[in-house]
Amino acid sequence: MPEDSMDKPNIVTCTAPVNIAVVKYWGKRDEELILPINSSLSVTLHQDQLKTTTTIATSRSFQEDRIWLNGKEEDINHPRLQSCLREIRRLARKRRNDDDPSLDSTGLSQRVHICSVNNFPTAAGLASSAAGFACLVYTLARVFGVEGELSAIARQGSGSACRSMYGGFVQWIMGEKEDGKDSLAQQVEAETHWPELRILVLVASAERKPVGSTSGMQTSVKTSSLLKHRADSVVPGRMADMIEAVQKKDFAAFAELTMKDSNQFHATCLDTYPPIFYLNRVSQQIINVVHRYNRHYGETRLAYTFDAGPNAVIFMLKQHVPEFVQVVQHFFPPETNGGQFIKGLPVNSAALSEELKQDIGLEPMPKGISYIISTKAGPGPCVVTDPTQHLLGSDGFPIG
Ligand code: DP6
Incomplete structure (x- = not known):
């Protein structure tokens, strides 16, 4: 790698949907892990109308983790945000140790800059935290090269966020375990199932x-x-x-x-x-x-x-x-x-x-x-491939 590109941030942008529950989640049996007292079921809404877009950059030159939401810098120390960051980094470390010890570990120690916007007014009072945490977790996973089950991590950002990790009709199975490992979202039917x-x-x-x-x-x-x-x-x-x-x-x-x-x-x-x-x-x-x-x-x-x-x-x-x-x-x-x-x-x-x-x-x-x-019903989180859509510039700071 040429010298001058070493500090260039690695940038990923993704989008995630809002969901609306038709069997409601209301009540936790564990506040920390966000474990519910009942299962729930939702319909994922189409991202053409309602979505969160999140860009995350990592770079050796970043001094600390930082986050900007809808144009304003927010406190990165928010406990639920910290849970998501910690869990994704834990998974990435585990993957490196278990599967492929040769995997480059530098990215893991790097700090992140996170920038997120909604395509609908926050003032409208639409469940933006579900789309927001789903998008955060999905994008972090891409940045750190983590694959597989991510709904248990999104759940720790906001309970309903775990259902935004899939498109179509989604159930959040409450689970029984104390550690919450079986409290997961699962697609019941895809968004194409009921086009009318x-x-x-x-x-x-x-x-x-x-x-x-x-x-x-x-x-x-x-x-x-x-x-x-x-x-x-x-x-x-x-x-x-x-x-x-x-x-x-x-x-x-x-x-x-x-x-x-x-x-x-x-x-x-x-x-x-x-x-x-x-x-x-x-x-x-x-x-x-x-x-x-x-x-x-x-x-x-x-x-x-x-x-x-x-x-x-x-x-x-x-x-x-x-x-x-x-x-x-x-x-x-x-x-x-x-x-x-x-x-x-x-x-x-x-x-x-x-x-x-x-x-x-x-x-x-x-x-x-x-x-x-x-x-109408729509798909789950997606990666945005067009680099002109990034919300962070090549310096890793919010554009505009
Ligand atoms: C009425 O997921 O926002 O929308 O887990 O504390 O973040 P926390 O709560 P949240 O609750 C959603 C409640 C609801 C019903 C639902 O979406 O299932």
Whole structure:
């Protein structure tokens, strides 16, 4: 290697997706290792609409590990960040010792510069930590030449992040071991399995920041007997039913299980003492619209699910998207000035019948929803091969 290229950083860029749980994870049995009290299942959202991009550089000339998130330098000593860095370095060392003692060890002792951005506004309150930690772990693994099972490391960044390590339909098996080695994510079906399935994220105009999931679920584990009942007696059967519904592409069964699970999760929040409220007036109106729409058609055509915030995620089959968007625009009249109301996958225009409006029969809530992101199931993390996409320059510092 020529002298002057010795200190040139090694740079890798990857992207990772957001996921939305249809059987929710809520509650840990081990805070440090992030081990859950129940299994969960999610759909990975398409990265064309929602993704994190992370560039990592290593160089002998870097003095310390550093991280920049969405344009701002953050504290690298964050414990969950440190867990991911430590575990990847441990795996890389193990691989070198076990498999190939001749593997170059210099990279391992080098410091890293990490730079990460989202292609969606952080303020939208969409689960960015799952995509963020999945992307961090996937990119670190590439940098240090580690392959194989990585979801157990992503899990230690944020529980839900382990499910973002795969595309399509993904289960996080809770596992039984104390060391968490069997608490892993696993793909149930690939993103190509159910091409007609569409997902609309209704971004609610939130007034204030809700209680974070980490502290919310701690209080729930301590105080809610409903949560214990859910984890022990409801989720095991629901996981089996959900996997069957996904495999059979049975929309009505998938939709009903999704809505019931979201409702039970929010019921455990209300059973938490003091109670936690994630659903607001807009969320409740969305729930009512969905049930009345389904009743109008006499079949389950729509399903909602809500995480630790007021945004709704709605599942439906492709042919029902245009009319549903009209329904949303009618019952949540958007702000007229500026901005697109519907972003993401294009949606055809459609008519809205008087009968449907009357059957739903609710008072419109102006400006309740800021905008809609139209998307579908998508692939897991990817390597970006185009070097012009790197977020760190050849000096190893953020570009721009
Ligand atoms: C309601 O994964 O954000 O979105 O493990 O403490 O980082 P930590 O929590 P997090 O919790 C997600 C909770 C949820 C449900 C889900 O995604 O399964």
